Amino acid sequence: MTADALLAELARVADALGPAVEPPGTERLLSSLAETARRLFGARACSLALLSDDGSELVYTTASGQGADAVTGMRMPAGRGVAGWVVQSGQPVAVSDVRADPRFAPDVAEATGYVPQSIVAAPVVSEGDVLGVLSVLDRDAARPGADADLLLLQVFCDQAAIAVEGARAFGRVAQVLLGALSSAADADTDLAAALAGAARSGSAGRDERQLRDLAALFARLSRAEPDAQRLALDVVTDVLAYVERRGSRRPGG
Secondary structure, three states, X not given: OOHHHHHHHHHHHHHHHHHHXXXXXXXXXXXXXXXXXXXXXXXXXXXXXXXXXXXXXXEEEEEEEOOHHHHOOOEXXXXXXXXXXXXXXXXXXXXXXXXXXXXXXXXXHHHHOOOOOOEEXXXXXXOOEEEEEEXXXXXXXXXXXXXXXXXXXXXXXXXHHHHHHHHHHHHHHHHXXXXXXXXXXXXXXXXXXXXXXXXXXXXXXXXXXXXXXXXHHHHHHOOOOHHHHHHHHHHHHHHHHHHHHHHXXXXXX
């Protein structure tokens, strides 16, 4: 198969597969989660930090309220501060006086221009893996229902985990497609066959094989009639909606 033909097929597969796995407005959703949490907790600020790929750093990707502009994009060692403790331990925490807590990293807070008095933080977890930490700063601890704030914060963490995993899955799809494109070019075969062969490869993990299987199916689907494509997309969309609804019900059983 010529390079032009392979690229054309890759474009068709990406067009068919993309809407099924790409999370709509992930960045906007996470920003909305942080803002909603901040308002609900009556807090001055709320931030989301995610672990870097190698797990060595926390990267503040989303923030709302006091110091939000300064904290967004900030990086710090994964073991530092209250946030680092939450990520390392996998446990939520409520600190009423941060300056009296040895886990607090004052230099990190001072770099943002806002040093909080209190912090409530919980891990963002997906399938047992800690992805990051959601922190609420200077909440209104006197408001009704504040005693259940750690449980409530976990609800926001679960929603953040769904959004983050969705975005990462889309990135993995891109890697799978590009890898298959290279294999197809070397073997002089079509993209669907390369994806199917990669899915059967023993060198890939179970999750990656499943992703390659999905991509191979969409490679075949990209050649189908538009009505069949729409039907398949509707089915996948319904499955994803079901998974997200099930995830949102987890904290309350």
